[in-house]
Amino acid sequence: MKIGEIVSASVLGGLYAKLQLENPEDLRIAYPVIVEGKTYDFYCIVEDILNEESEIAEQLAGSAMGNVIVPTGETHEGFAGPIFYSKAKLRPIQLIGKKNRRLSEPQTIPPYFSECRHATKEDVELIYHPTAKSATIGSITGVEPFYVQLDFEKLVEKPFAIYGRTGVGKSILNKLLCCAILAKKAGSVLIFDMHGEYGVYSKTDNTEGLKYYFPHDVEVFSLDPENTEARQFVLEPEFIEPDDLVVALNNLSDQMVDMIYQIDREKGQKDLITAIRTLDSAHLDESKMHPATAQALQRRMSRISRLPFIRKGGGKDAFAQLMAVIKQGRSIVLDFGEFGTDSTVYLFLANVLARRLFEQYTEMNEQFPRLIVFLEEAHRFLDPAVASYTIFSKLARETRKFNLILAIVDQRPSQIDQEVRSQVANRLVMSLKEPSDVESALAGVPDRAMWQNIISTIPPRTVAVIGDAIRIPTVIDVMPYKDIEVREHLLGTGAMTAEKTAEIASRADEIFDKDDGR
Amino acid sequence: MSFAEDMRKELEAARTLYAAPMAGDGGAGLQFRSFLEDPQPMDMVAVDGSYSFLLNISSWRLAMISVALLRYSFAKEHFAKKDWRMIQRVVGIDTYEDYVERQGEFYRNLYEFTRGAKEQHREMVNEWRRFIEGQLAVNVAEDTKGCIIAVDGALSTFPKQFDFIGRLVEVCERNGHLLVGVSKDSQLHAFGHSLTDEDLLKSAEGSLEDDALAFIRAPEKFEKGQRGLLYGDVYYCRFHPRSGKWFRVDLGTMKGEPEKAFGHVAPYCRSLLAVGYPLPLVEAHRMAVTVRHLRGAYQETVMRLAVRMGMNPRQVLDGLTEIEGRKRSAFHEYLDRLSRDRR
Numbered sequence A: 001m002k003i004g005e006i007v008s009a010s011v012l013g014g015l016y017a018k019l020q021l022e023n024p025e026d027l028r029i030a031y032p033v034i035v036e037g038k039t040y041d042f043y044c045i046v047e048d049i050l051n052e053e054s055e056i057a058e059q060l061a062g063s064a065m066g067n068v069i070v071p072t073g074e075t076h077e078g079f080a081g082p083i084f085y086s087k088a089k090l091r092p093i094q095l096i097g098k099k100n101r102r103l104s105e106p107q108t109i110p111p112y113f114s115e116c117r118h119a120t121k122e123d124v125e126l127i128y129h130p131t132a133k134s135a136t137i138g139s140i141t142g143v144e145p146f147y148v149q150l151d152f153e154k155l156v157e158k159p160f161a162i163y164g165r166t167g168v169g170k171s172i173l174n175k176l177l178c179c180a181i182l183a184k185k186a187g188s189v190l191i192f193d194m195h196g197e198y199g200v201y202s203k204t205d206n207t208e209g210l211k212y213y214f215p216h217d218v219e220v221f222s223l224d225p226e227n228t229e230a231r232q233f234v235l236e237p238e239f240i241e242p243d244d245l246v247v248a249l250n251n252l253s254d255q256m257v258d259m260i261y262q263i264d265r266e267k268g269q270k271d272l273i274t275a276i277r278t279l280d281s282a283h284l285d286e287s288k289m290h291p292a293t294a295q296a297l298q299r300r301m302s303r304i305s306r307l308p309f310i311r312k313g314g315g316k317d318a319f320a321q322l323m324a325v326i327k328q329g330r331s332i333v334l335d336f337g338e339f340g341t342d343s344t345v346y347l348f349l350a351n352v353l354a355r356r357l358f359e360q361y362t363e364m365n366e367q368f369p370r371l372i373v374f375l376e377e378a379h380r381f382l383d384p385a386v387a388s389y390t391i392f393s394k395l396a397r398e399t400r401k402f403n404l405i406l407a408i409v410d411q412r413p414s415q416i417d418q419e420v421r422s423q424v425a426n427r428l429v430m431s432l433k434e435p436s437d438v439e440s441a442l443a444g445v446p447d448r449a450m451w452q453n454i455i456s457t458i459p460p461r462t463v464a465v466i467g468d469a470i471r472i473p474t475v476i477d478v479m480p481y482k483d484i485e486v487r488e489h490l491l492g493t494g495a496m497t498a499e500k501t502a503e504i505a506s507r508a509d510e511i512f513d514k515d516d517g518r
Numbered sequence B: 001m002s003f004a005e006d007m008r009k010e011l012e013a014a015r016t017l018y019a020a021p022m023a024g025d026g027g028a029g030l031q032f033r034s035f036l037e038d039p040q041p042m043d044m045v046a047v048d049g050s051y052s053f054l055l056n057i058s059s060w061r062l063a064m065i066s067v068a069l070l071r072y073s074f075a076k077e078h079f080a081k082k083d084w085r086m087i088q089r090v091v092g093i094d095t096y097e098d099y100v101e102r103q104g105e106f107y108r109n110l111y112e113f114t115r116g117a118k119e120q121h122r123e124m125v126n127e128w129r130r131f132i133e134g135q136l137a138v139n140v141a142e143d144t145k146g147c148i149i150a151v152d153g154a155l156s157t158f159p160k161q162f163d164f165i166g167r168l169v170e171v172c173e174r175n176g177h178l179l180v181g182v183s184k185d186s187q188l189h190a191f192g193h194s195l196t197d198e199d200l201l202k203s204a205e206g207s208l209e210d211d212a213l214a215f216i217r218a219p220e221k222f223e224k225g226q227r228g229l230l231y232g233d234v235y236y237c238r239f240h241p242r243s244g245k246w247f248r249v250d251l252g253t254m255k256g257e258p259e260k261a262f263g264h265v266a267p268y269c270r271s272l273l274a275v276g277y278p279l280p281l282v283e284a285h286r287m288a289v290t291v292r293h294l295r296g297a298y299q300e301t302v303m304r305l306a307v308r309m310g311m312n313p314r315q316v317l318d319g320l321t322e323i324e325g326r327k328r329s330a331f332h333e334y335l336d337r338l339s340r341d342r343r
Helices: A055-060 A121-127 A170-183 A242-248 A254-266 A272-277 A291-305 A318-327 A343-363 A392-402 A435-441 A448-457 A483-491 A498-517 B003-017 B097-101 B105-114 B120-143 B164-174 B197-207 B220-224 B258-269 B279-288 B295-308 B313-319 B331-341
Strands: A002-010 A014-019 A032-036 A040-050 A087-097 A115-118 A134-140 A147-151 A160-163 A188-193 A218-222 A331-335 A371-376 A404-410 A426-429 A462-467 A474-478 B033-035 B044-057 B060-075 B078-094 B148-152 B178-183 B213-217 B233-238 B247-251
Touching (some): A002 A087, A014 A032, A032 A087, A032 A121, A040 A448, A087 A121, A160 A170, A160 A435, A170 A188, A170 A371, A170 A404, A170 A474, A170 A483, A218 A318, A242 A343, A254 A272, A254 A291, A272 A291, A291 A343, A318 A331, A343 A371, A343 A392, A343 A404, A392 A404, A435 A448, A448 A462, B033 B258, B044 B120, B044 B279, B044 B295, B044 B313, B060 B120, B060 B258, B060 B279, B078 B120, B078 B279, B097 B105, B105 B120, B148 B164, B148 B279, B164 B178, B197 B233, B197 B247, B213 B258, B220 B233, B233 B258, B247 B258, B258 B279, B295 B313
Parallel strands (some): A188 A331, A371 A404, B148 B178
Antiparallel strands (some): A014 A087, A032 A040, A040 A087, A426 A462, B033 B213, B178 B247, B213 B233, B233 B247
16 A cells, blocks of 8 residues: 655665655554665665644644634545645665565665555565574564564574563563574573573463473473472582672672672682681681671671572582583573562572583583573673673673573663673664663664664564564564464464364374274 | 834824724625535535746746646545646747737737736736636536536636636536636725725624624626626625635626525635635645746756757856746846845
């Protein structure tokens, strides 16, 4: 359907279309639009929609008159379309050769009056070619219905980030990404499952978890001794290092931080936790450690000292088991159980595990398959103030060559160290409102101004994917995380229909027959 | 005497002469009649034209005339465009008598009809435009039935030899059309008041009910005294209660039933864009004046063509004109620019 004509154009500045829609609300930011040039179809996305300033409109607005008809696209047909028309700013993303249908970069502009229309499924099919390891996470916005393919092999080659404010659907997107990574065998994942969402069933909404869809490929560890369906996670205290405590115990004073390192140097055979706990503040060398600081540190440490999963395990340190699972190419969900709301525990454990993973992967890289570590609340590890104490900035910078890939999940990208952000090869950006976050999420992206507009206005459950995992930057309506969708689009097994149930039933009979025959 | 005293004196004269009559007194003798909107108005065919001068070499000028025709229907609060036509003609105009003598009969009549006008070249193009408008209206009136044919301006025409309005009235009668000529602005004093008719009627409309649609016929002696051939009965109409002004409307057909006739026109006058004036005429005007907006493009064509034909490029460049035919390079244009820039 024709929606307008081009009235101005610039390679650098984009195209402007005079719209012929009765109602501009029929068009939205980020919709794909085709501008039909002479040699090329210009595949564009809507960057802005505007009603330009008009002296006449200003004069007429507010006129309180009965029995008059307000000029809109629905009431007035002017000699050349609507009298008061809207315009759309379009950003060409790809050119499609009219004759050969080949794609190329937009280095030219269409002639005046070139027709604009909504992109069709056929148009977008030309752009998004499936690959061996591609899968979908949703359909392209404004096209009915076209499921966009992301190349998951490329996505997990390098660090990537998922940004979005609270409540816009980051968790759903996370789950879909994990499912797709596992379904396409692009790597295995390590999830710090704070709220029990990734095991067999989600404790928050009862949807199916990773373990449900991939029972043999996913191992669940739990901090909760009551959880009998998962392996117990036990952390030997001797593996805890000063950096782990500095990160976990937020806002330690400089004196406390210095003291932790001092104690670590002098702890002898003791582990660090025990060394701090048993420190005798009455007999300290005050030139090195102040008693008041020591007492304060011990008070802050008491929470960590009491954590039940930090204990001498008699060789049962869960990390060795974890590494064994990883070596098999399987994924890990670390269920936090009752500690899910304790951010100190999360910060502490994530840092300890990541540091040890980093050591293992850098030392014995060839033994390990690709592992993607999903790091939620990433800014708490990657804030410039603490980034130097955590392993994650190193992980973002250095580990792509070691097969250990960081997936940053965060709502405050502006609080993530700029150097870490710059390592991100693919960004999946959901709605952000804070201008500094929008700017940071899109740092280094071509056409940043356009994307800033889009990110500030896209609705929840919509994500802009920018990077080499997708042919062109694309705004995607994230599909619902439902069994039927996951099966249909990610697992490729389709929905469970009556026919399929009957088929499975008949096969079950066959299996039982065979068994009986043995 | 200071300029302030001059000003006071002139304002005093105007205050006395042009005092607006109060409702109920100044309007005394004005016989307003009210009418109602027809709920199912006929389609309206609106015709309007415009022109732009492009080139001036000596006393010869090149102009482009553009005439637009639009057909609208009105139903359910929707002005729907159903058809359109556009005519563009390029004409050469010179008031130098030797030139005139070498032209055809139409041109010579046009020249005679406008002789004595202050800027005769403009007047000639204007009449030429009206002629084309009339021809186009006649053609469409022939092809259609039962419409409102709305033309811009009075239903009068120049020389009898080119009596297009007479033909238009005939065709409209035959095909059941309602023919109206609506004047955008009228500076007449048909009612014999010092105020123009439009101002007089506006100031006297207080005697009408708030929501009334109304009209009044111009005095008979005025109609008789009109220049040229006048084909319509002359009325002034308020097509919408909130209309900013009364429009002169010449009624060419349905002369015996003005209430019914204006009832068909009124629904088209409900657009907020131009309350009280028919929207199709607004659009026909907007379409026609594109000739002015696109003057630059037409002048480019003139230059290319003229140079290709061997004309002196300097002469052509110097001869490019403003819309009304003034050379852009004319000295007073420079003085105007200088005055604006250095004020």
